[in-house]
Amino acid sequence: AQSVTQPDIHITVSEGASLELRCNYSYGATPYLFWYVQSPGQGLQLLLKYFSGDTLVQGIKGFEAEFKRSQSSFNLRKPSVHWSDAAEYFCAVGGASGTYKYIFGTGTRLKVLA
Amino acid sequence: NAGVTQTPKFQVLKTGQSMTLQCAQDMNHEYMSWYRQDPGMGLRLIHYSVGAGITDQGEVPNGYNVSRSTTEDFPLRLLSAAPSQTSVYFCASSYSQGAYGYTFGSGTRLTVV
Numbered sequence: 001a002q003s004v005t006q007p008d009i010h011i012t013v014s015e016g017a018s019l020e021l022r023c024n025y026s027y028g029a030t031p032y033l034f035w036y037v038q039s040p041g042q043g044l045q046l047l048l049k050y051f052s053g054d055t056l057v058q059g060i061k062g063f064e065a066e067f068k069r070s071q072s073s074f075n076l077r078k079p080s081v082h083w084s085d086a087a088e089y090f091c092a093v094g095g096a097s098g099t100y101k102y103i104f105g106t107g108t109r110l111k112v113l114a
Numbered sequence: 115n116a117g118v119t120q121t122p123k124f125q126v127l128k129t130g131q132s133m134t135l136q137c138a139q140d141m142n143h144e145y146m147s148w149y150r151q152d153p154g155m156g157l158r159l160i161h162y163s164v165g166a167g168i169t170d171q172g173e174v175p176n177g178y179n180v181s182r183s184t185t186e187d188f189p190l191r192l193l194s195a196a197p198s199q200t201s202v203y204f205c206a207s208s209y210s211q212g213a214y215g216y217t218f219g220s221g222t223r224l225t226v227v
Contacts, residue, residue: 005121009154015142043118043204044157088155094216101172104149105122108155 004093006105012114015082021076021108031093033074034102035065038088050074061085086112087095097112100101116140120205120219127195127226135190135222137205145208146188150174150201151221155203163188195226201213 005024009091013019025031032051036044055067065076074091088109094102123134139146147162159172163182177199179191188207192199202223206216 032215036216036218041221043220044206044216046216048217049215071184101159104157107156 002093002103004103004105005087006108008108009056009106010102010109012111012113015083016080019076019078019081019085019110021091021110023074023076023087023105025072025091025103027072027073027093030069032095033067034091034092035041035059035063035074035076036090036104037061038090040049040087041060047076048071081110083112083114086110100106118205118207118217118219120203120222122222123220124144125222125224127192127224129195129197129226131149132194133192133195135203135205135224137188137190138186139188139205139207139217140186140208141160141207141217141225142183143186143207145170145210145217146182147206148178148180148188149206151202152201160190165176185192195224197226200224202227216225 003026034049035047037047038044047063048057050057050067058064063078088107090104090107091105118139144165148160151157158174161180163169166185174183198206199218202221204221205219208214208216
């Protein structure tokens with residue numbers, strides 16, 4: 001069965017600290033992988049995506065993610081977190097093999113301490 | 115500004131009432147979808163469309179209808195609102211299958227009392 005797991009419901013980091021948000025997936029083929037960010041009361045915004053090539057992808061707002069096929073993971077990282085990064089982050093997979101359907105994880109809520 | 119526009123932003127319904135959530139995009143995207151977001155459950159797909167005149171069910175379609183008469187518009191109809199449909203609803207669109215990711219609307223917060 002296709003699924004996405006974000007094992008951390010909440011994460012708290014201090015401003016300036018590094019961040020890693022975990023995402024594991026189960027998918028029949030090599031999937032397209034995405035990270036989205038949702039600020040309070042807003043829709044989701046695409047941070048970055050992977051579908052082929054270099055397994056380390058760069059996104060907006062200084063985020064990056066690394067695709068590790070052997071671990072079925074697509075973890076999101078940022079070297080130095082800013083207070084404005086406080087939001088909820090969603091990992092999503094899908095879109096491969098001619099399907100339009102995407103599967104979203106349940107999200108990780110990030111809190112940033114000043 | 116190009117994007118996905120959802121109306122209304124907030125709505126309160128009484129149990130049994132019907133209503134339509136509007137969604138429009140001006141990016142000529144083929145693919146449009148409706149999700150509902152509930153705490154701790156992420157986003158769940160309600161219905162989706164791969165082009166005008168073509169719709170299909172997602173993960174949680176019961177109690178909802180959709181149609182796609184034009185490329186731009188993809189309204190979601192609640193036939194007889196129930197408290198279980200209290201949620202935040204997002205419309206999203208994509209240029210094509212797979213690699214492009216979604217553009218999301220800003221959501222409709224619906225409360226059914």
